[in-house]
Amino acid sequence: MKKIKKIKIKINGKIKTIIDNSKLSELIKHLKIPLNKVAIELNEEIIEKKKIYKIKLKKNDKIEIVHFIGGG
Secondary structure, three states, X not given: OOOOOEEEEEEOOEEEEEEOOOEHHHHHHHOOXXXXXXXXXXXXXXXXXXXXXOOEOOOOOEEEEEEOOOOO
């Protein structure tokens, strides 16, 4: 039986342990984040939303998720 490898990443300044090779889209879904209301930055680079399904997270990745707030 293969052991599940876990890695640590940082999300909005907080360290989180996830399964190695998880996709960014899986993380977003797990955190219940509405894609249409956020901007996602991975290692200081803004990610296009259509690319989140292809990106695999690596050890020590830094993710910033910024929520848009309406109003005026």
